[in-house]
Amino acid sequence: MGLLLPPTPAPSPRRLAVRVTRDAERQLRAGHPWVFDGSITSVSHDGAPGDLAVVFDHQRDFLAIGLWDPTSPIRLRVLHAGSPTPIGPEFWSDALMRSLDRREELRRSTHTNAYRLVHGENDGLPGLVVDQYDQALVMKLYTSAWLPHLAEVAEILCALIDATVVIVRLSRAVGRSDWCGLADGDVVLGEIAKCPVEFREYGRRFGADLRRGPKTGHFLDQRDNRQRVAALAAGADLLDVFSSTGGFSVHSAAAGAASVHLVDQSEPALAEARANLERNRDHPAVTACRVSTQAGDAFTGLAELAAAGRRFDVVVLDPPSFANRAADVAAARRAYSRLTALVGPLVAPGGWLFQASCSSRITEEALRDSMAAGARSAGVAVHIQESFGHPLDHPVGFAQGGYLKALLARVP
DSSP, X not given: OOOOOOOXXXXXXXXXXXXXXXXXXXXXXXXXXXXXXXXXXXXXXXXXXXXXXXXXXXXXXXXXXXXXXXXXXXXXXXXXXXXXXXXXXXXXXXXXXXXXXXXXXXXXXXXXXXXXXXXXXXXXXTTEEEEEETTEEEEEESSGGGGGGHHHHHHHHHHHSOOSEEEEEEOTTTOOBTTTTBOTTEEEESOOSSSSEEEEETTEEEEEOTTTSSTTSSOGGGXXXXXXXXXXXXXXXXXXXXXXXXXXXXXXXXTTOSXXXXXXXXXXXXXXXXXXXXXXXXXXXXXXXXXXXXXXXXXHHHHHHHHTTOOEEEEEEOOOOSOSSGGGHHHHHHHHHHHHHHXXXXXXXXXXEEEEEOOTTSOHHHHHHHHHHHHHHHTOOOEEEEEEOOOTTSOOOSGGGOOOEEEEEEEO
């Protein structure tokens, strides 16, 4: 069965020659995968998305080669630096094999069959994410520069992986591509016989809408943290805020939580969370667990729970990114503090608070400070016990690649 990808314009046979500032040269030599438009001092000719661009240093020596995207502030995404190398099928195959090798432990797992195969810049393929859900692959593009190369890369990947379905997701930065007809959620190999697509995570069953769901359908990066929270859940009442499709609640219920209360702004997400709990009803602990949901703004919902005098043994705060731009950092830190202040009174004495941030612009230190400020304003103590970062399939290859951090705190 062949890939049903529409024809796309071939990259220009004439590579672009690019010169950059001395600071950008230093960053490229240090392994940074991006060249921003403001760092470019000259370019040999106009290029289209996906053209190959060669960066030369001030002595006219080869420095790096990457994918050109004239529509993005990240004008060039680096594929290789140091010495000249051809970019083609062999290069793609080698890069993909290295990514698969890094995940060999997960790929051999008998209890988990959903994981990230390619983590963009951190795996040397900037702007491209590939997630596997059982036999379905989701390829998410964060730059139009991948469109001319997508068919070739997808064919190589399918030859390496036993995939029966391939879905393409396009970020907002890419949108629908009028020049190749590709739209977000297009199935380019096989067909989805059943939606949501089902998969396993540490033995628990989940479903994800791979065509329309958030990101690629499921937040795979919190897989290990869901296990860590579940280890605290036996006999506990758990509050799952920004619950999305219920990953923390499902694992906690299976671990023996007495009850789970899910809060999310999206009613469809809550409906999928309830469906995921139903998928695991053959587990006696899940059947015994009391489940309730609350749709609406999380900040308002937390205030309502406090007014009602509710208390929980374990609270999970896993919000979306509050700092998509550098200008958002101050407001994001205030939001994290406010969340801590709102949940502080909800945590039963001796209970646990798990609070996460998924923004690369928020450091772990900033998250710690925000939590401490929120706890002080609520008049509660928060004793941070452990911190967690990225799982195996979400490696960090450069400074801005480290976005996920989570803190586990005891509330005496």
